[in-house]
Amino acid sequence: MVTAGRTVFSVQKYNVSFGDNEIAIAVERFGSPLWLYDFEIIEKRVWDLRSFGIIRYAQKAAPNINLLSRMKDLGVDVDAVSAGEIVRALRAGFAPSQIRYTADIFDRDALALVKEHSIPVNIGSPDMLFQLNETGIKVPLAIRVNPGFGHGHSHKVNTGGELSKHGIWHEELVEIAGKAAELGFNVECLHMHIGSGSDYIHLSQVVSAMEQAVGSTIAVIPDLKIISIGGGLPVSYSRDKPAKRMDLERYYDIWDSARKRLHSHVGNYLQLEVEPGRYLMAESCVLATEIRAVKKMGKNLFYLIDAGFTDLVRPALYGAYHHISIIHRNGNATGEEANVMVAGPLCESGDVFTQEEGGVVVSRRLPLAQVGDLLVIHDAGAYGSAMSSNYNSRLLAPEVLLEKGNFIQIRKRQTFEQMLSNECET
Ligand SMILES: Cc1ncc(COP(=O)(O)O)c(C=O)c1O
Structure with a gap:
């Protein structure tokens, strides 16, 4: 799309075949944070090769x-x-x-x-x-x-x-x-x-x-x-x-x-x-999260979500970029945007999803959102769930596969008992 004096690209929100609706339903059913995969994308990437x-x-x-x-x-x-x-x-x-x-x-x-x-x-x-x-x-x-x-x-x-x-x-x-x-x-x-x-x-x-x-x-x-x-x-x-x-x-x-x-x-x-690893998997999955706090730090606005680098470590590890979108849950979309920093729940200052290599925190232009809205991190299928950890004693999130229109749970949310199961009480 070309407008006077500058080129504006229409930003494609999803690579996967599902959209806001399916993600909201999946979170309702399986909780947040949640890995949601689209098998159709994996099949297409295999076919490419x-x-x-x-x-x-x-x-x-x-x-x-x-x-x-x-x-x-x-x-x-x-x-x-x-x-x-x-x-x-x-x-x-x-x-x-x-x-x-x-x-x-x-x-x-x-x-x-x-x-x-x-x-x-x-x-x-x-x-x-x-x-x-x-x-x-x-x-x-x-x-x-x-x-x-x-x-x-x-x-x-x-x-x-x-x-x-x-x-x-x-x-x-x-x-x-x-x-x-x-x-x-x-x-x-x-x-x-x-x-x-x-x-x-x-x-x-x-x-x-x-x-x-x-x-x-x-x-x-x-x-x-x-x-x-x-x-x-x-x-x-x-x-x-x-x-x-x-x-x-x-x-x-x-x-x-x-x-x-x-x-x-x-x-x-x-x-x-x-x-290949990344080529087959990256685009097939989103990490769906919930915004749990919205706060100002001086002139900066932060969305704090319920997933951290214990879920998706790539931004913290390599300064990797992931596209982010918002799903307004309570019909509260204002159409307004702001420069926002997106961070997680961990007791670690590096727990920020909007950062560049070397740990420089940057902002992202995102829709204004409220607590309870969903924040979706895209293209998270490769080295996403695979690199999750229990640091800060956070539980591993569930994985769900959307296949032929059905949600299939392929990994349950870890429980506190499972997290503790190998620790010996002496
Ligand atoms: C031996 C080997 N093969 C394949 C891969 C997959 O790489 P990519 O996910 O970039 O395709 C890796 C990644 O570390 C690797 O070490």
Whole structure:
């Protein structure tokens, strides 16, 4: 929409297919705060990636077993980064061969589960190879390569280079791959999770690094079958301008060309694997909260809501932006707006949803609202509920899935008894 002298973009409120009404009904039924997912969005995002030979869901983004089982039914494989994630994947019905354990260490529980169920492993440290060998089982292996450089939306998520703990250092790759082969492992996959998404200059660097990794290891792992390009596909959290979706076709073509070049070099048919978390989940979920206090601090206006960084930590951890909207519950919409800061209930000054990287608190233009109105935090499906905690002895919020018009509770609200259940009364 263009008005005299300036361009005004109509702000799209929801990415999910439900709206204010459904959220208000869900809060009425399940209470606040509440995670509300839309399975239709997840299905669409899986469909977007259908060109890739293997879609492996990085479940760390949202590991509820009900989401996992539905993704399995869509033909998606799964990544597990801990013993707990292996247990979740098995509980959701994945066959062990559809799971891959990716980590830089084996804790003892993870090693025991890998051994018990013969779960394929993506090794991120040489010690993992030797510990796996000691178990006597020979599972299919991937090797996670650290190509010597990284990328990420924050220093806290940088995935490669000398300051990263992830993967086998590229200069040691041939030696470790050779050792794995010598020990009788079938190394079927080389993996690189660098997260370049739509940064094409960086992406070309990652593609060359992958080509180099495959080229250098042909002699020692001739049975390579898969190149896994990791996750890191971005989504647009901002609503300031019309959402610019990543050009997936271009992304796929770049990798597919590399795959074809490698195919003629290696001689084996190579499958392309993508391992997204955020891309599949972020837009599928909102965090619905209730405004419990509205107060002025000097010239600043605060909405204090009943969810904190114990629910959604991304703003406090990375200064991550999430779109926010208001649902007026008592017919009290005035049409007026104000600059508002949105904060949570925790006894922590960093418990603010409107902050930038480095903890700088900023305001957001939002409708004037009252206590009792709902405040909706959007695009909260990836690293949202998954990163919740019991800090300040706050209870984990319930998760609800809207599927074919029905609300399905997929996680109950935690109770105080459950929170205390492992504490020994001495
Ligand atoms: C090994 C690995 N694969 C995939 C992912 C998923 O990344 P994203 O959610 O950015 O797609 C991660 C995220 O940390 C990861 O560590």
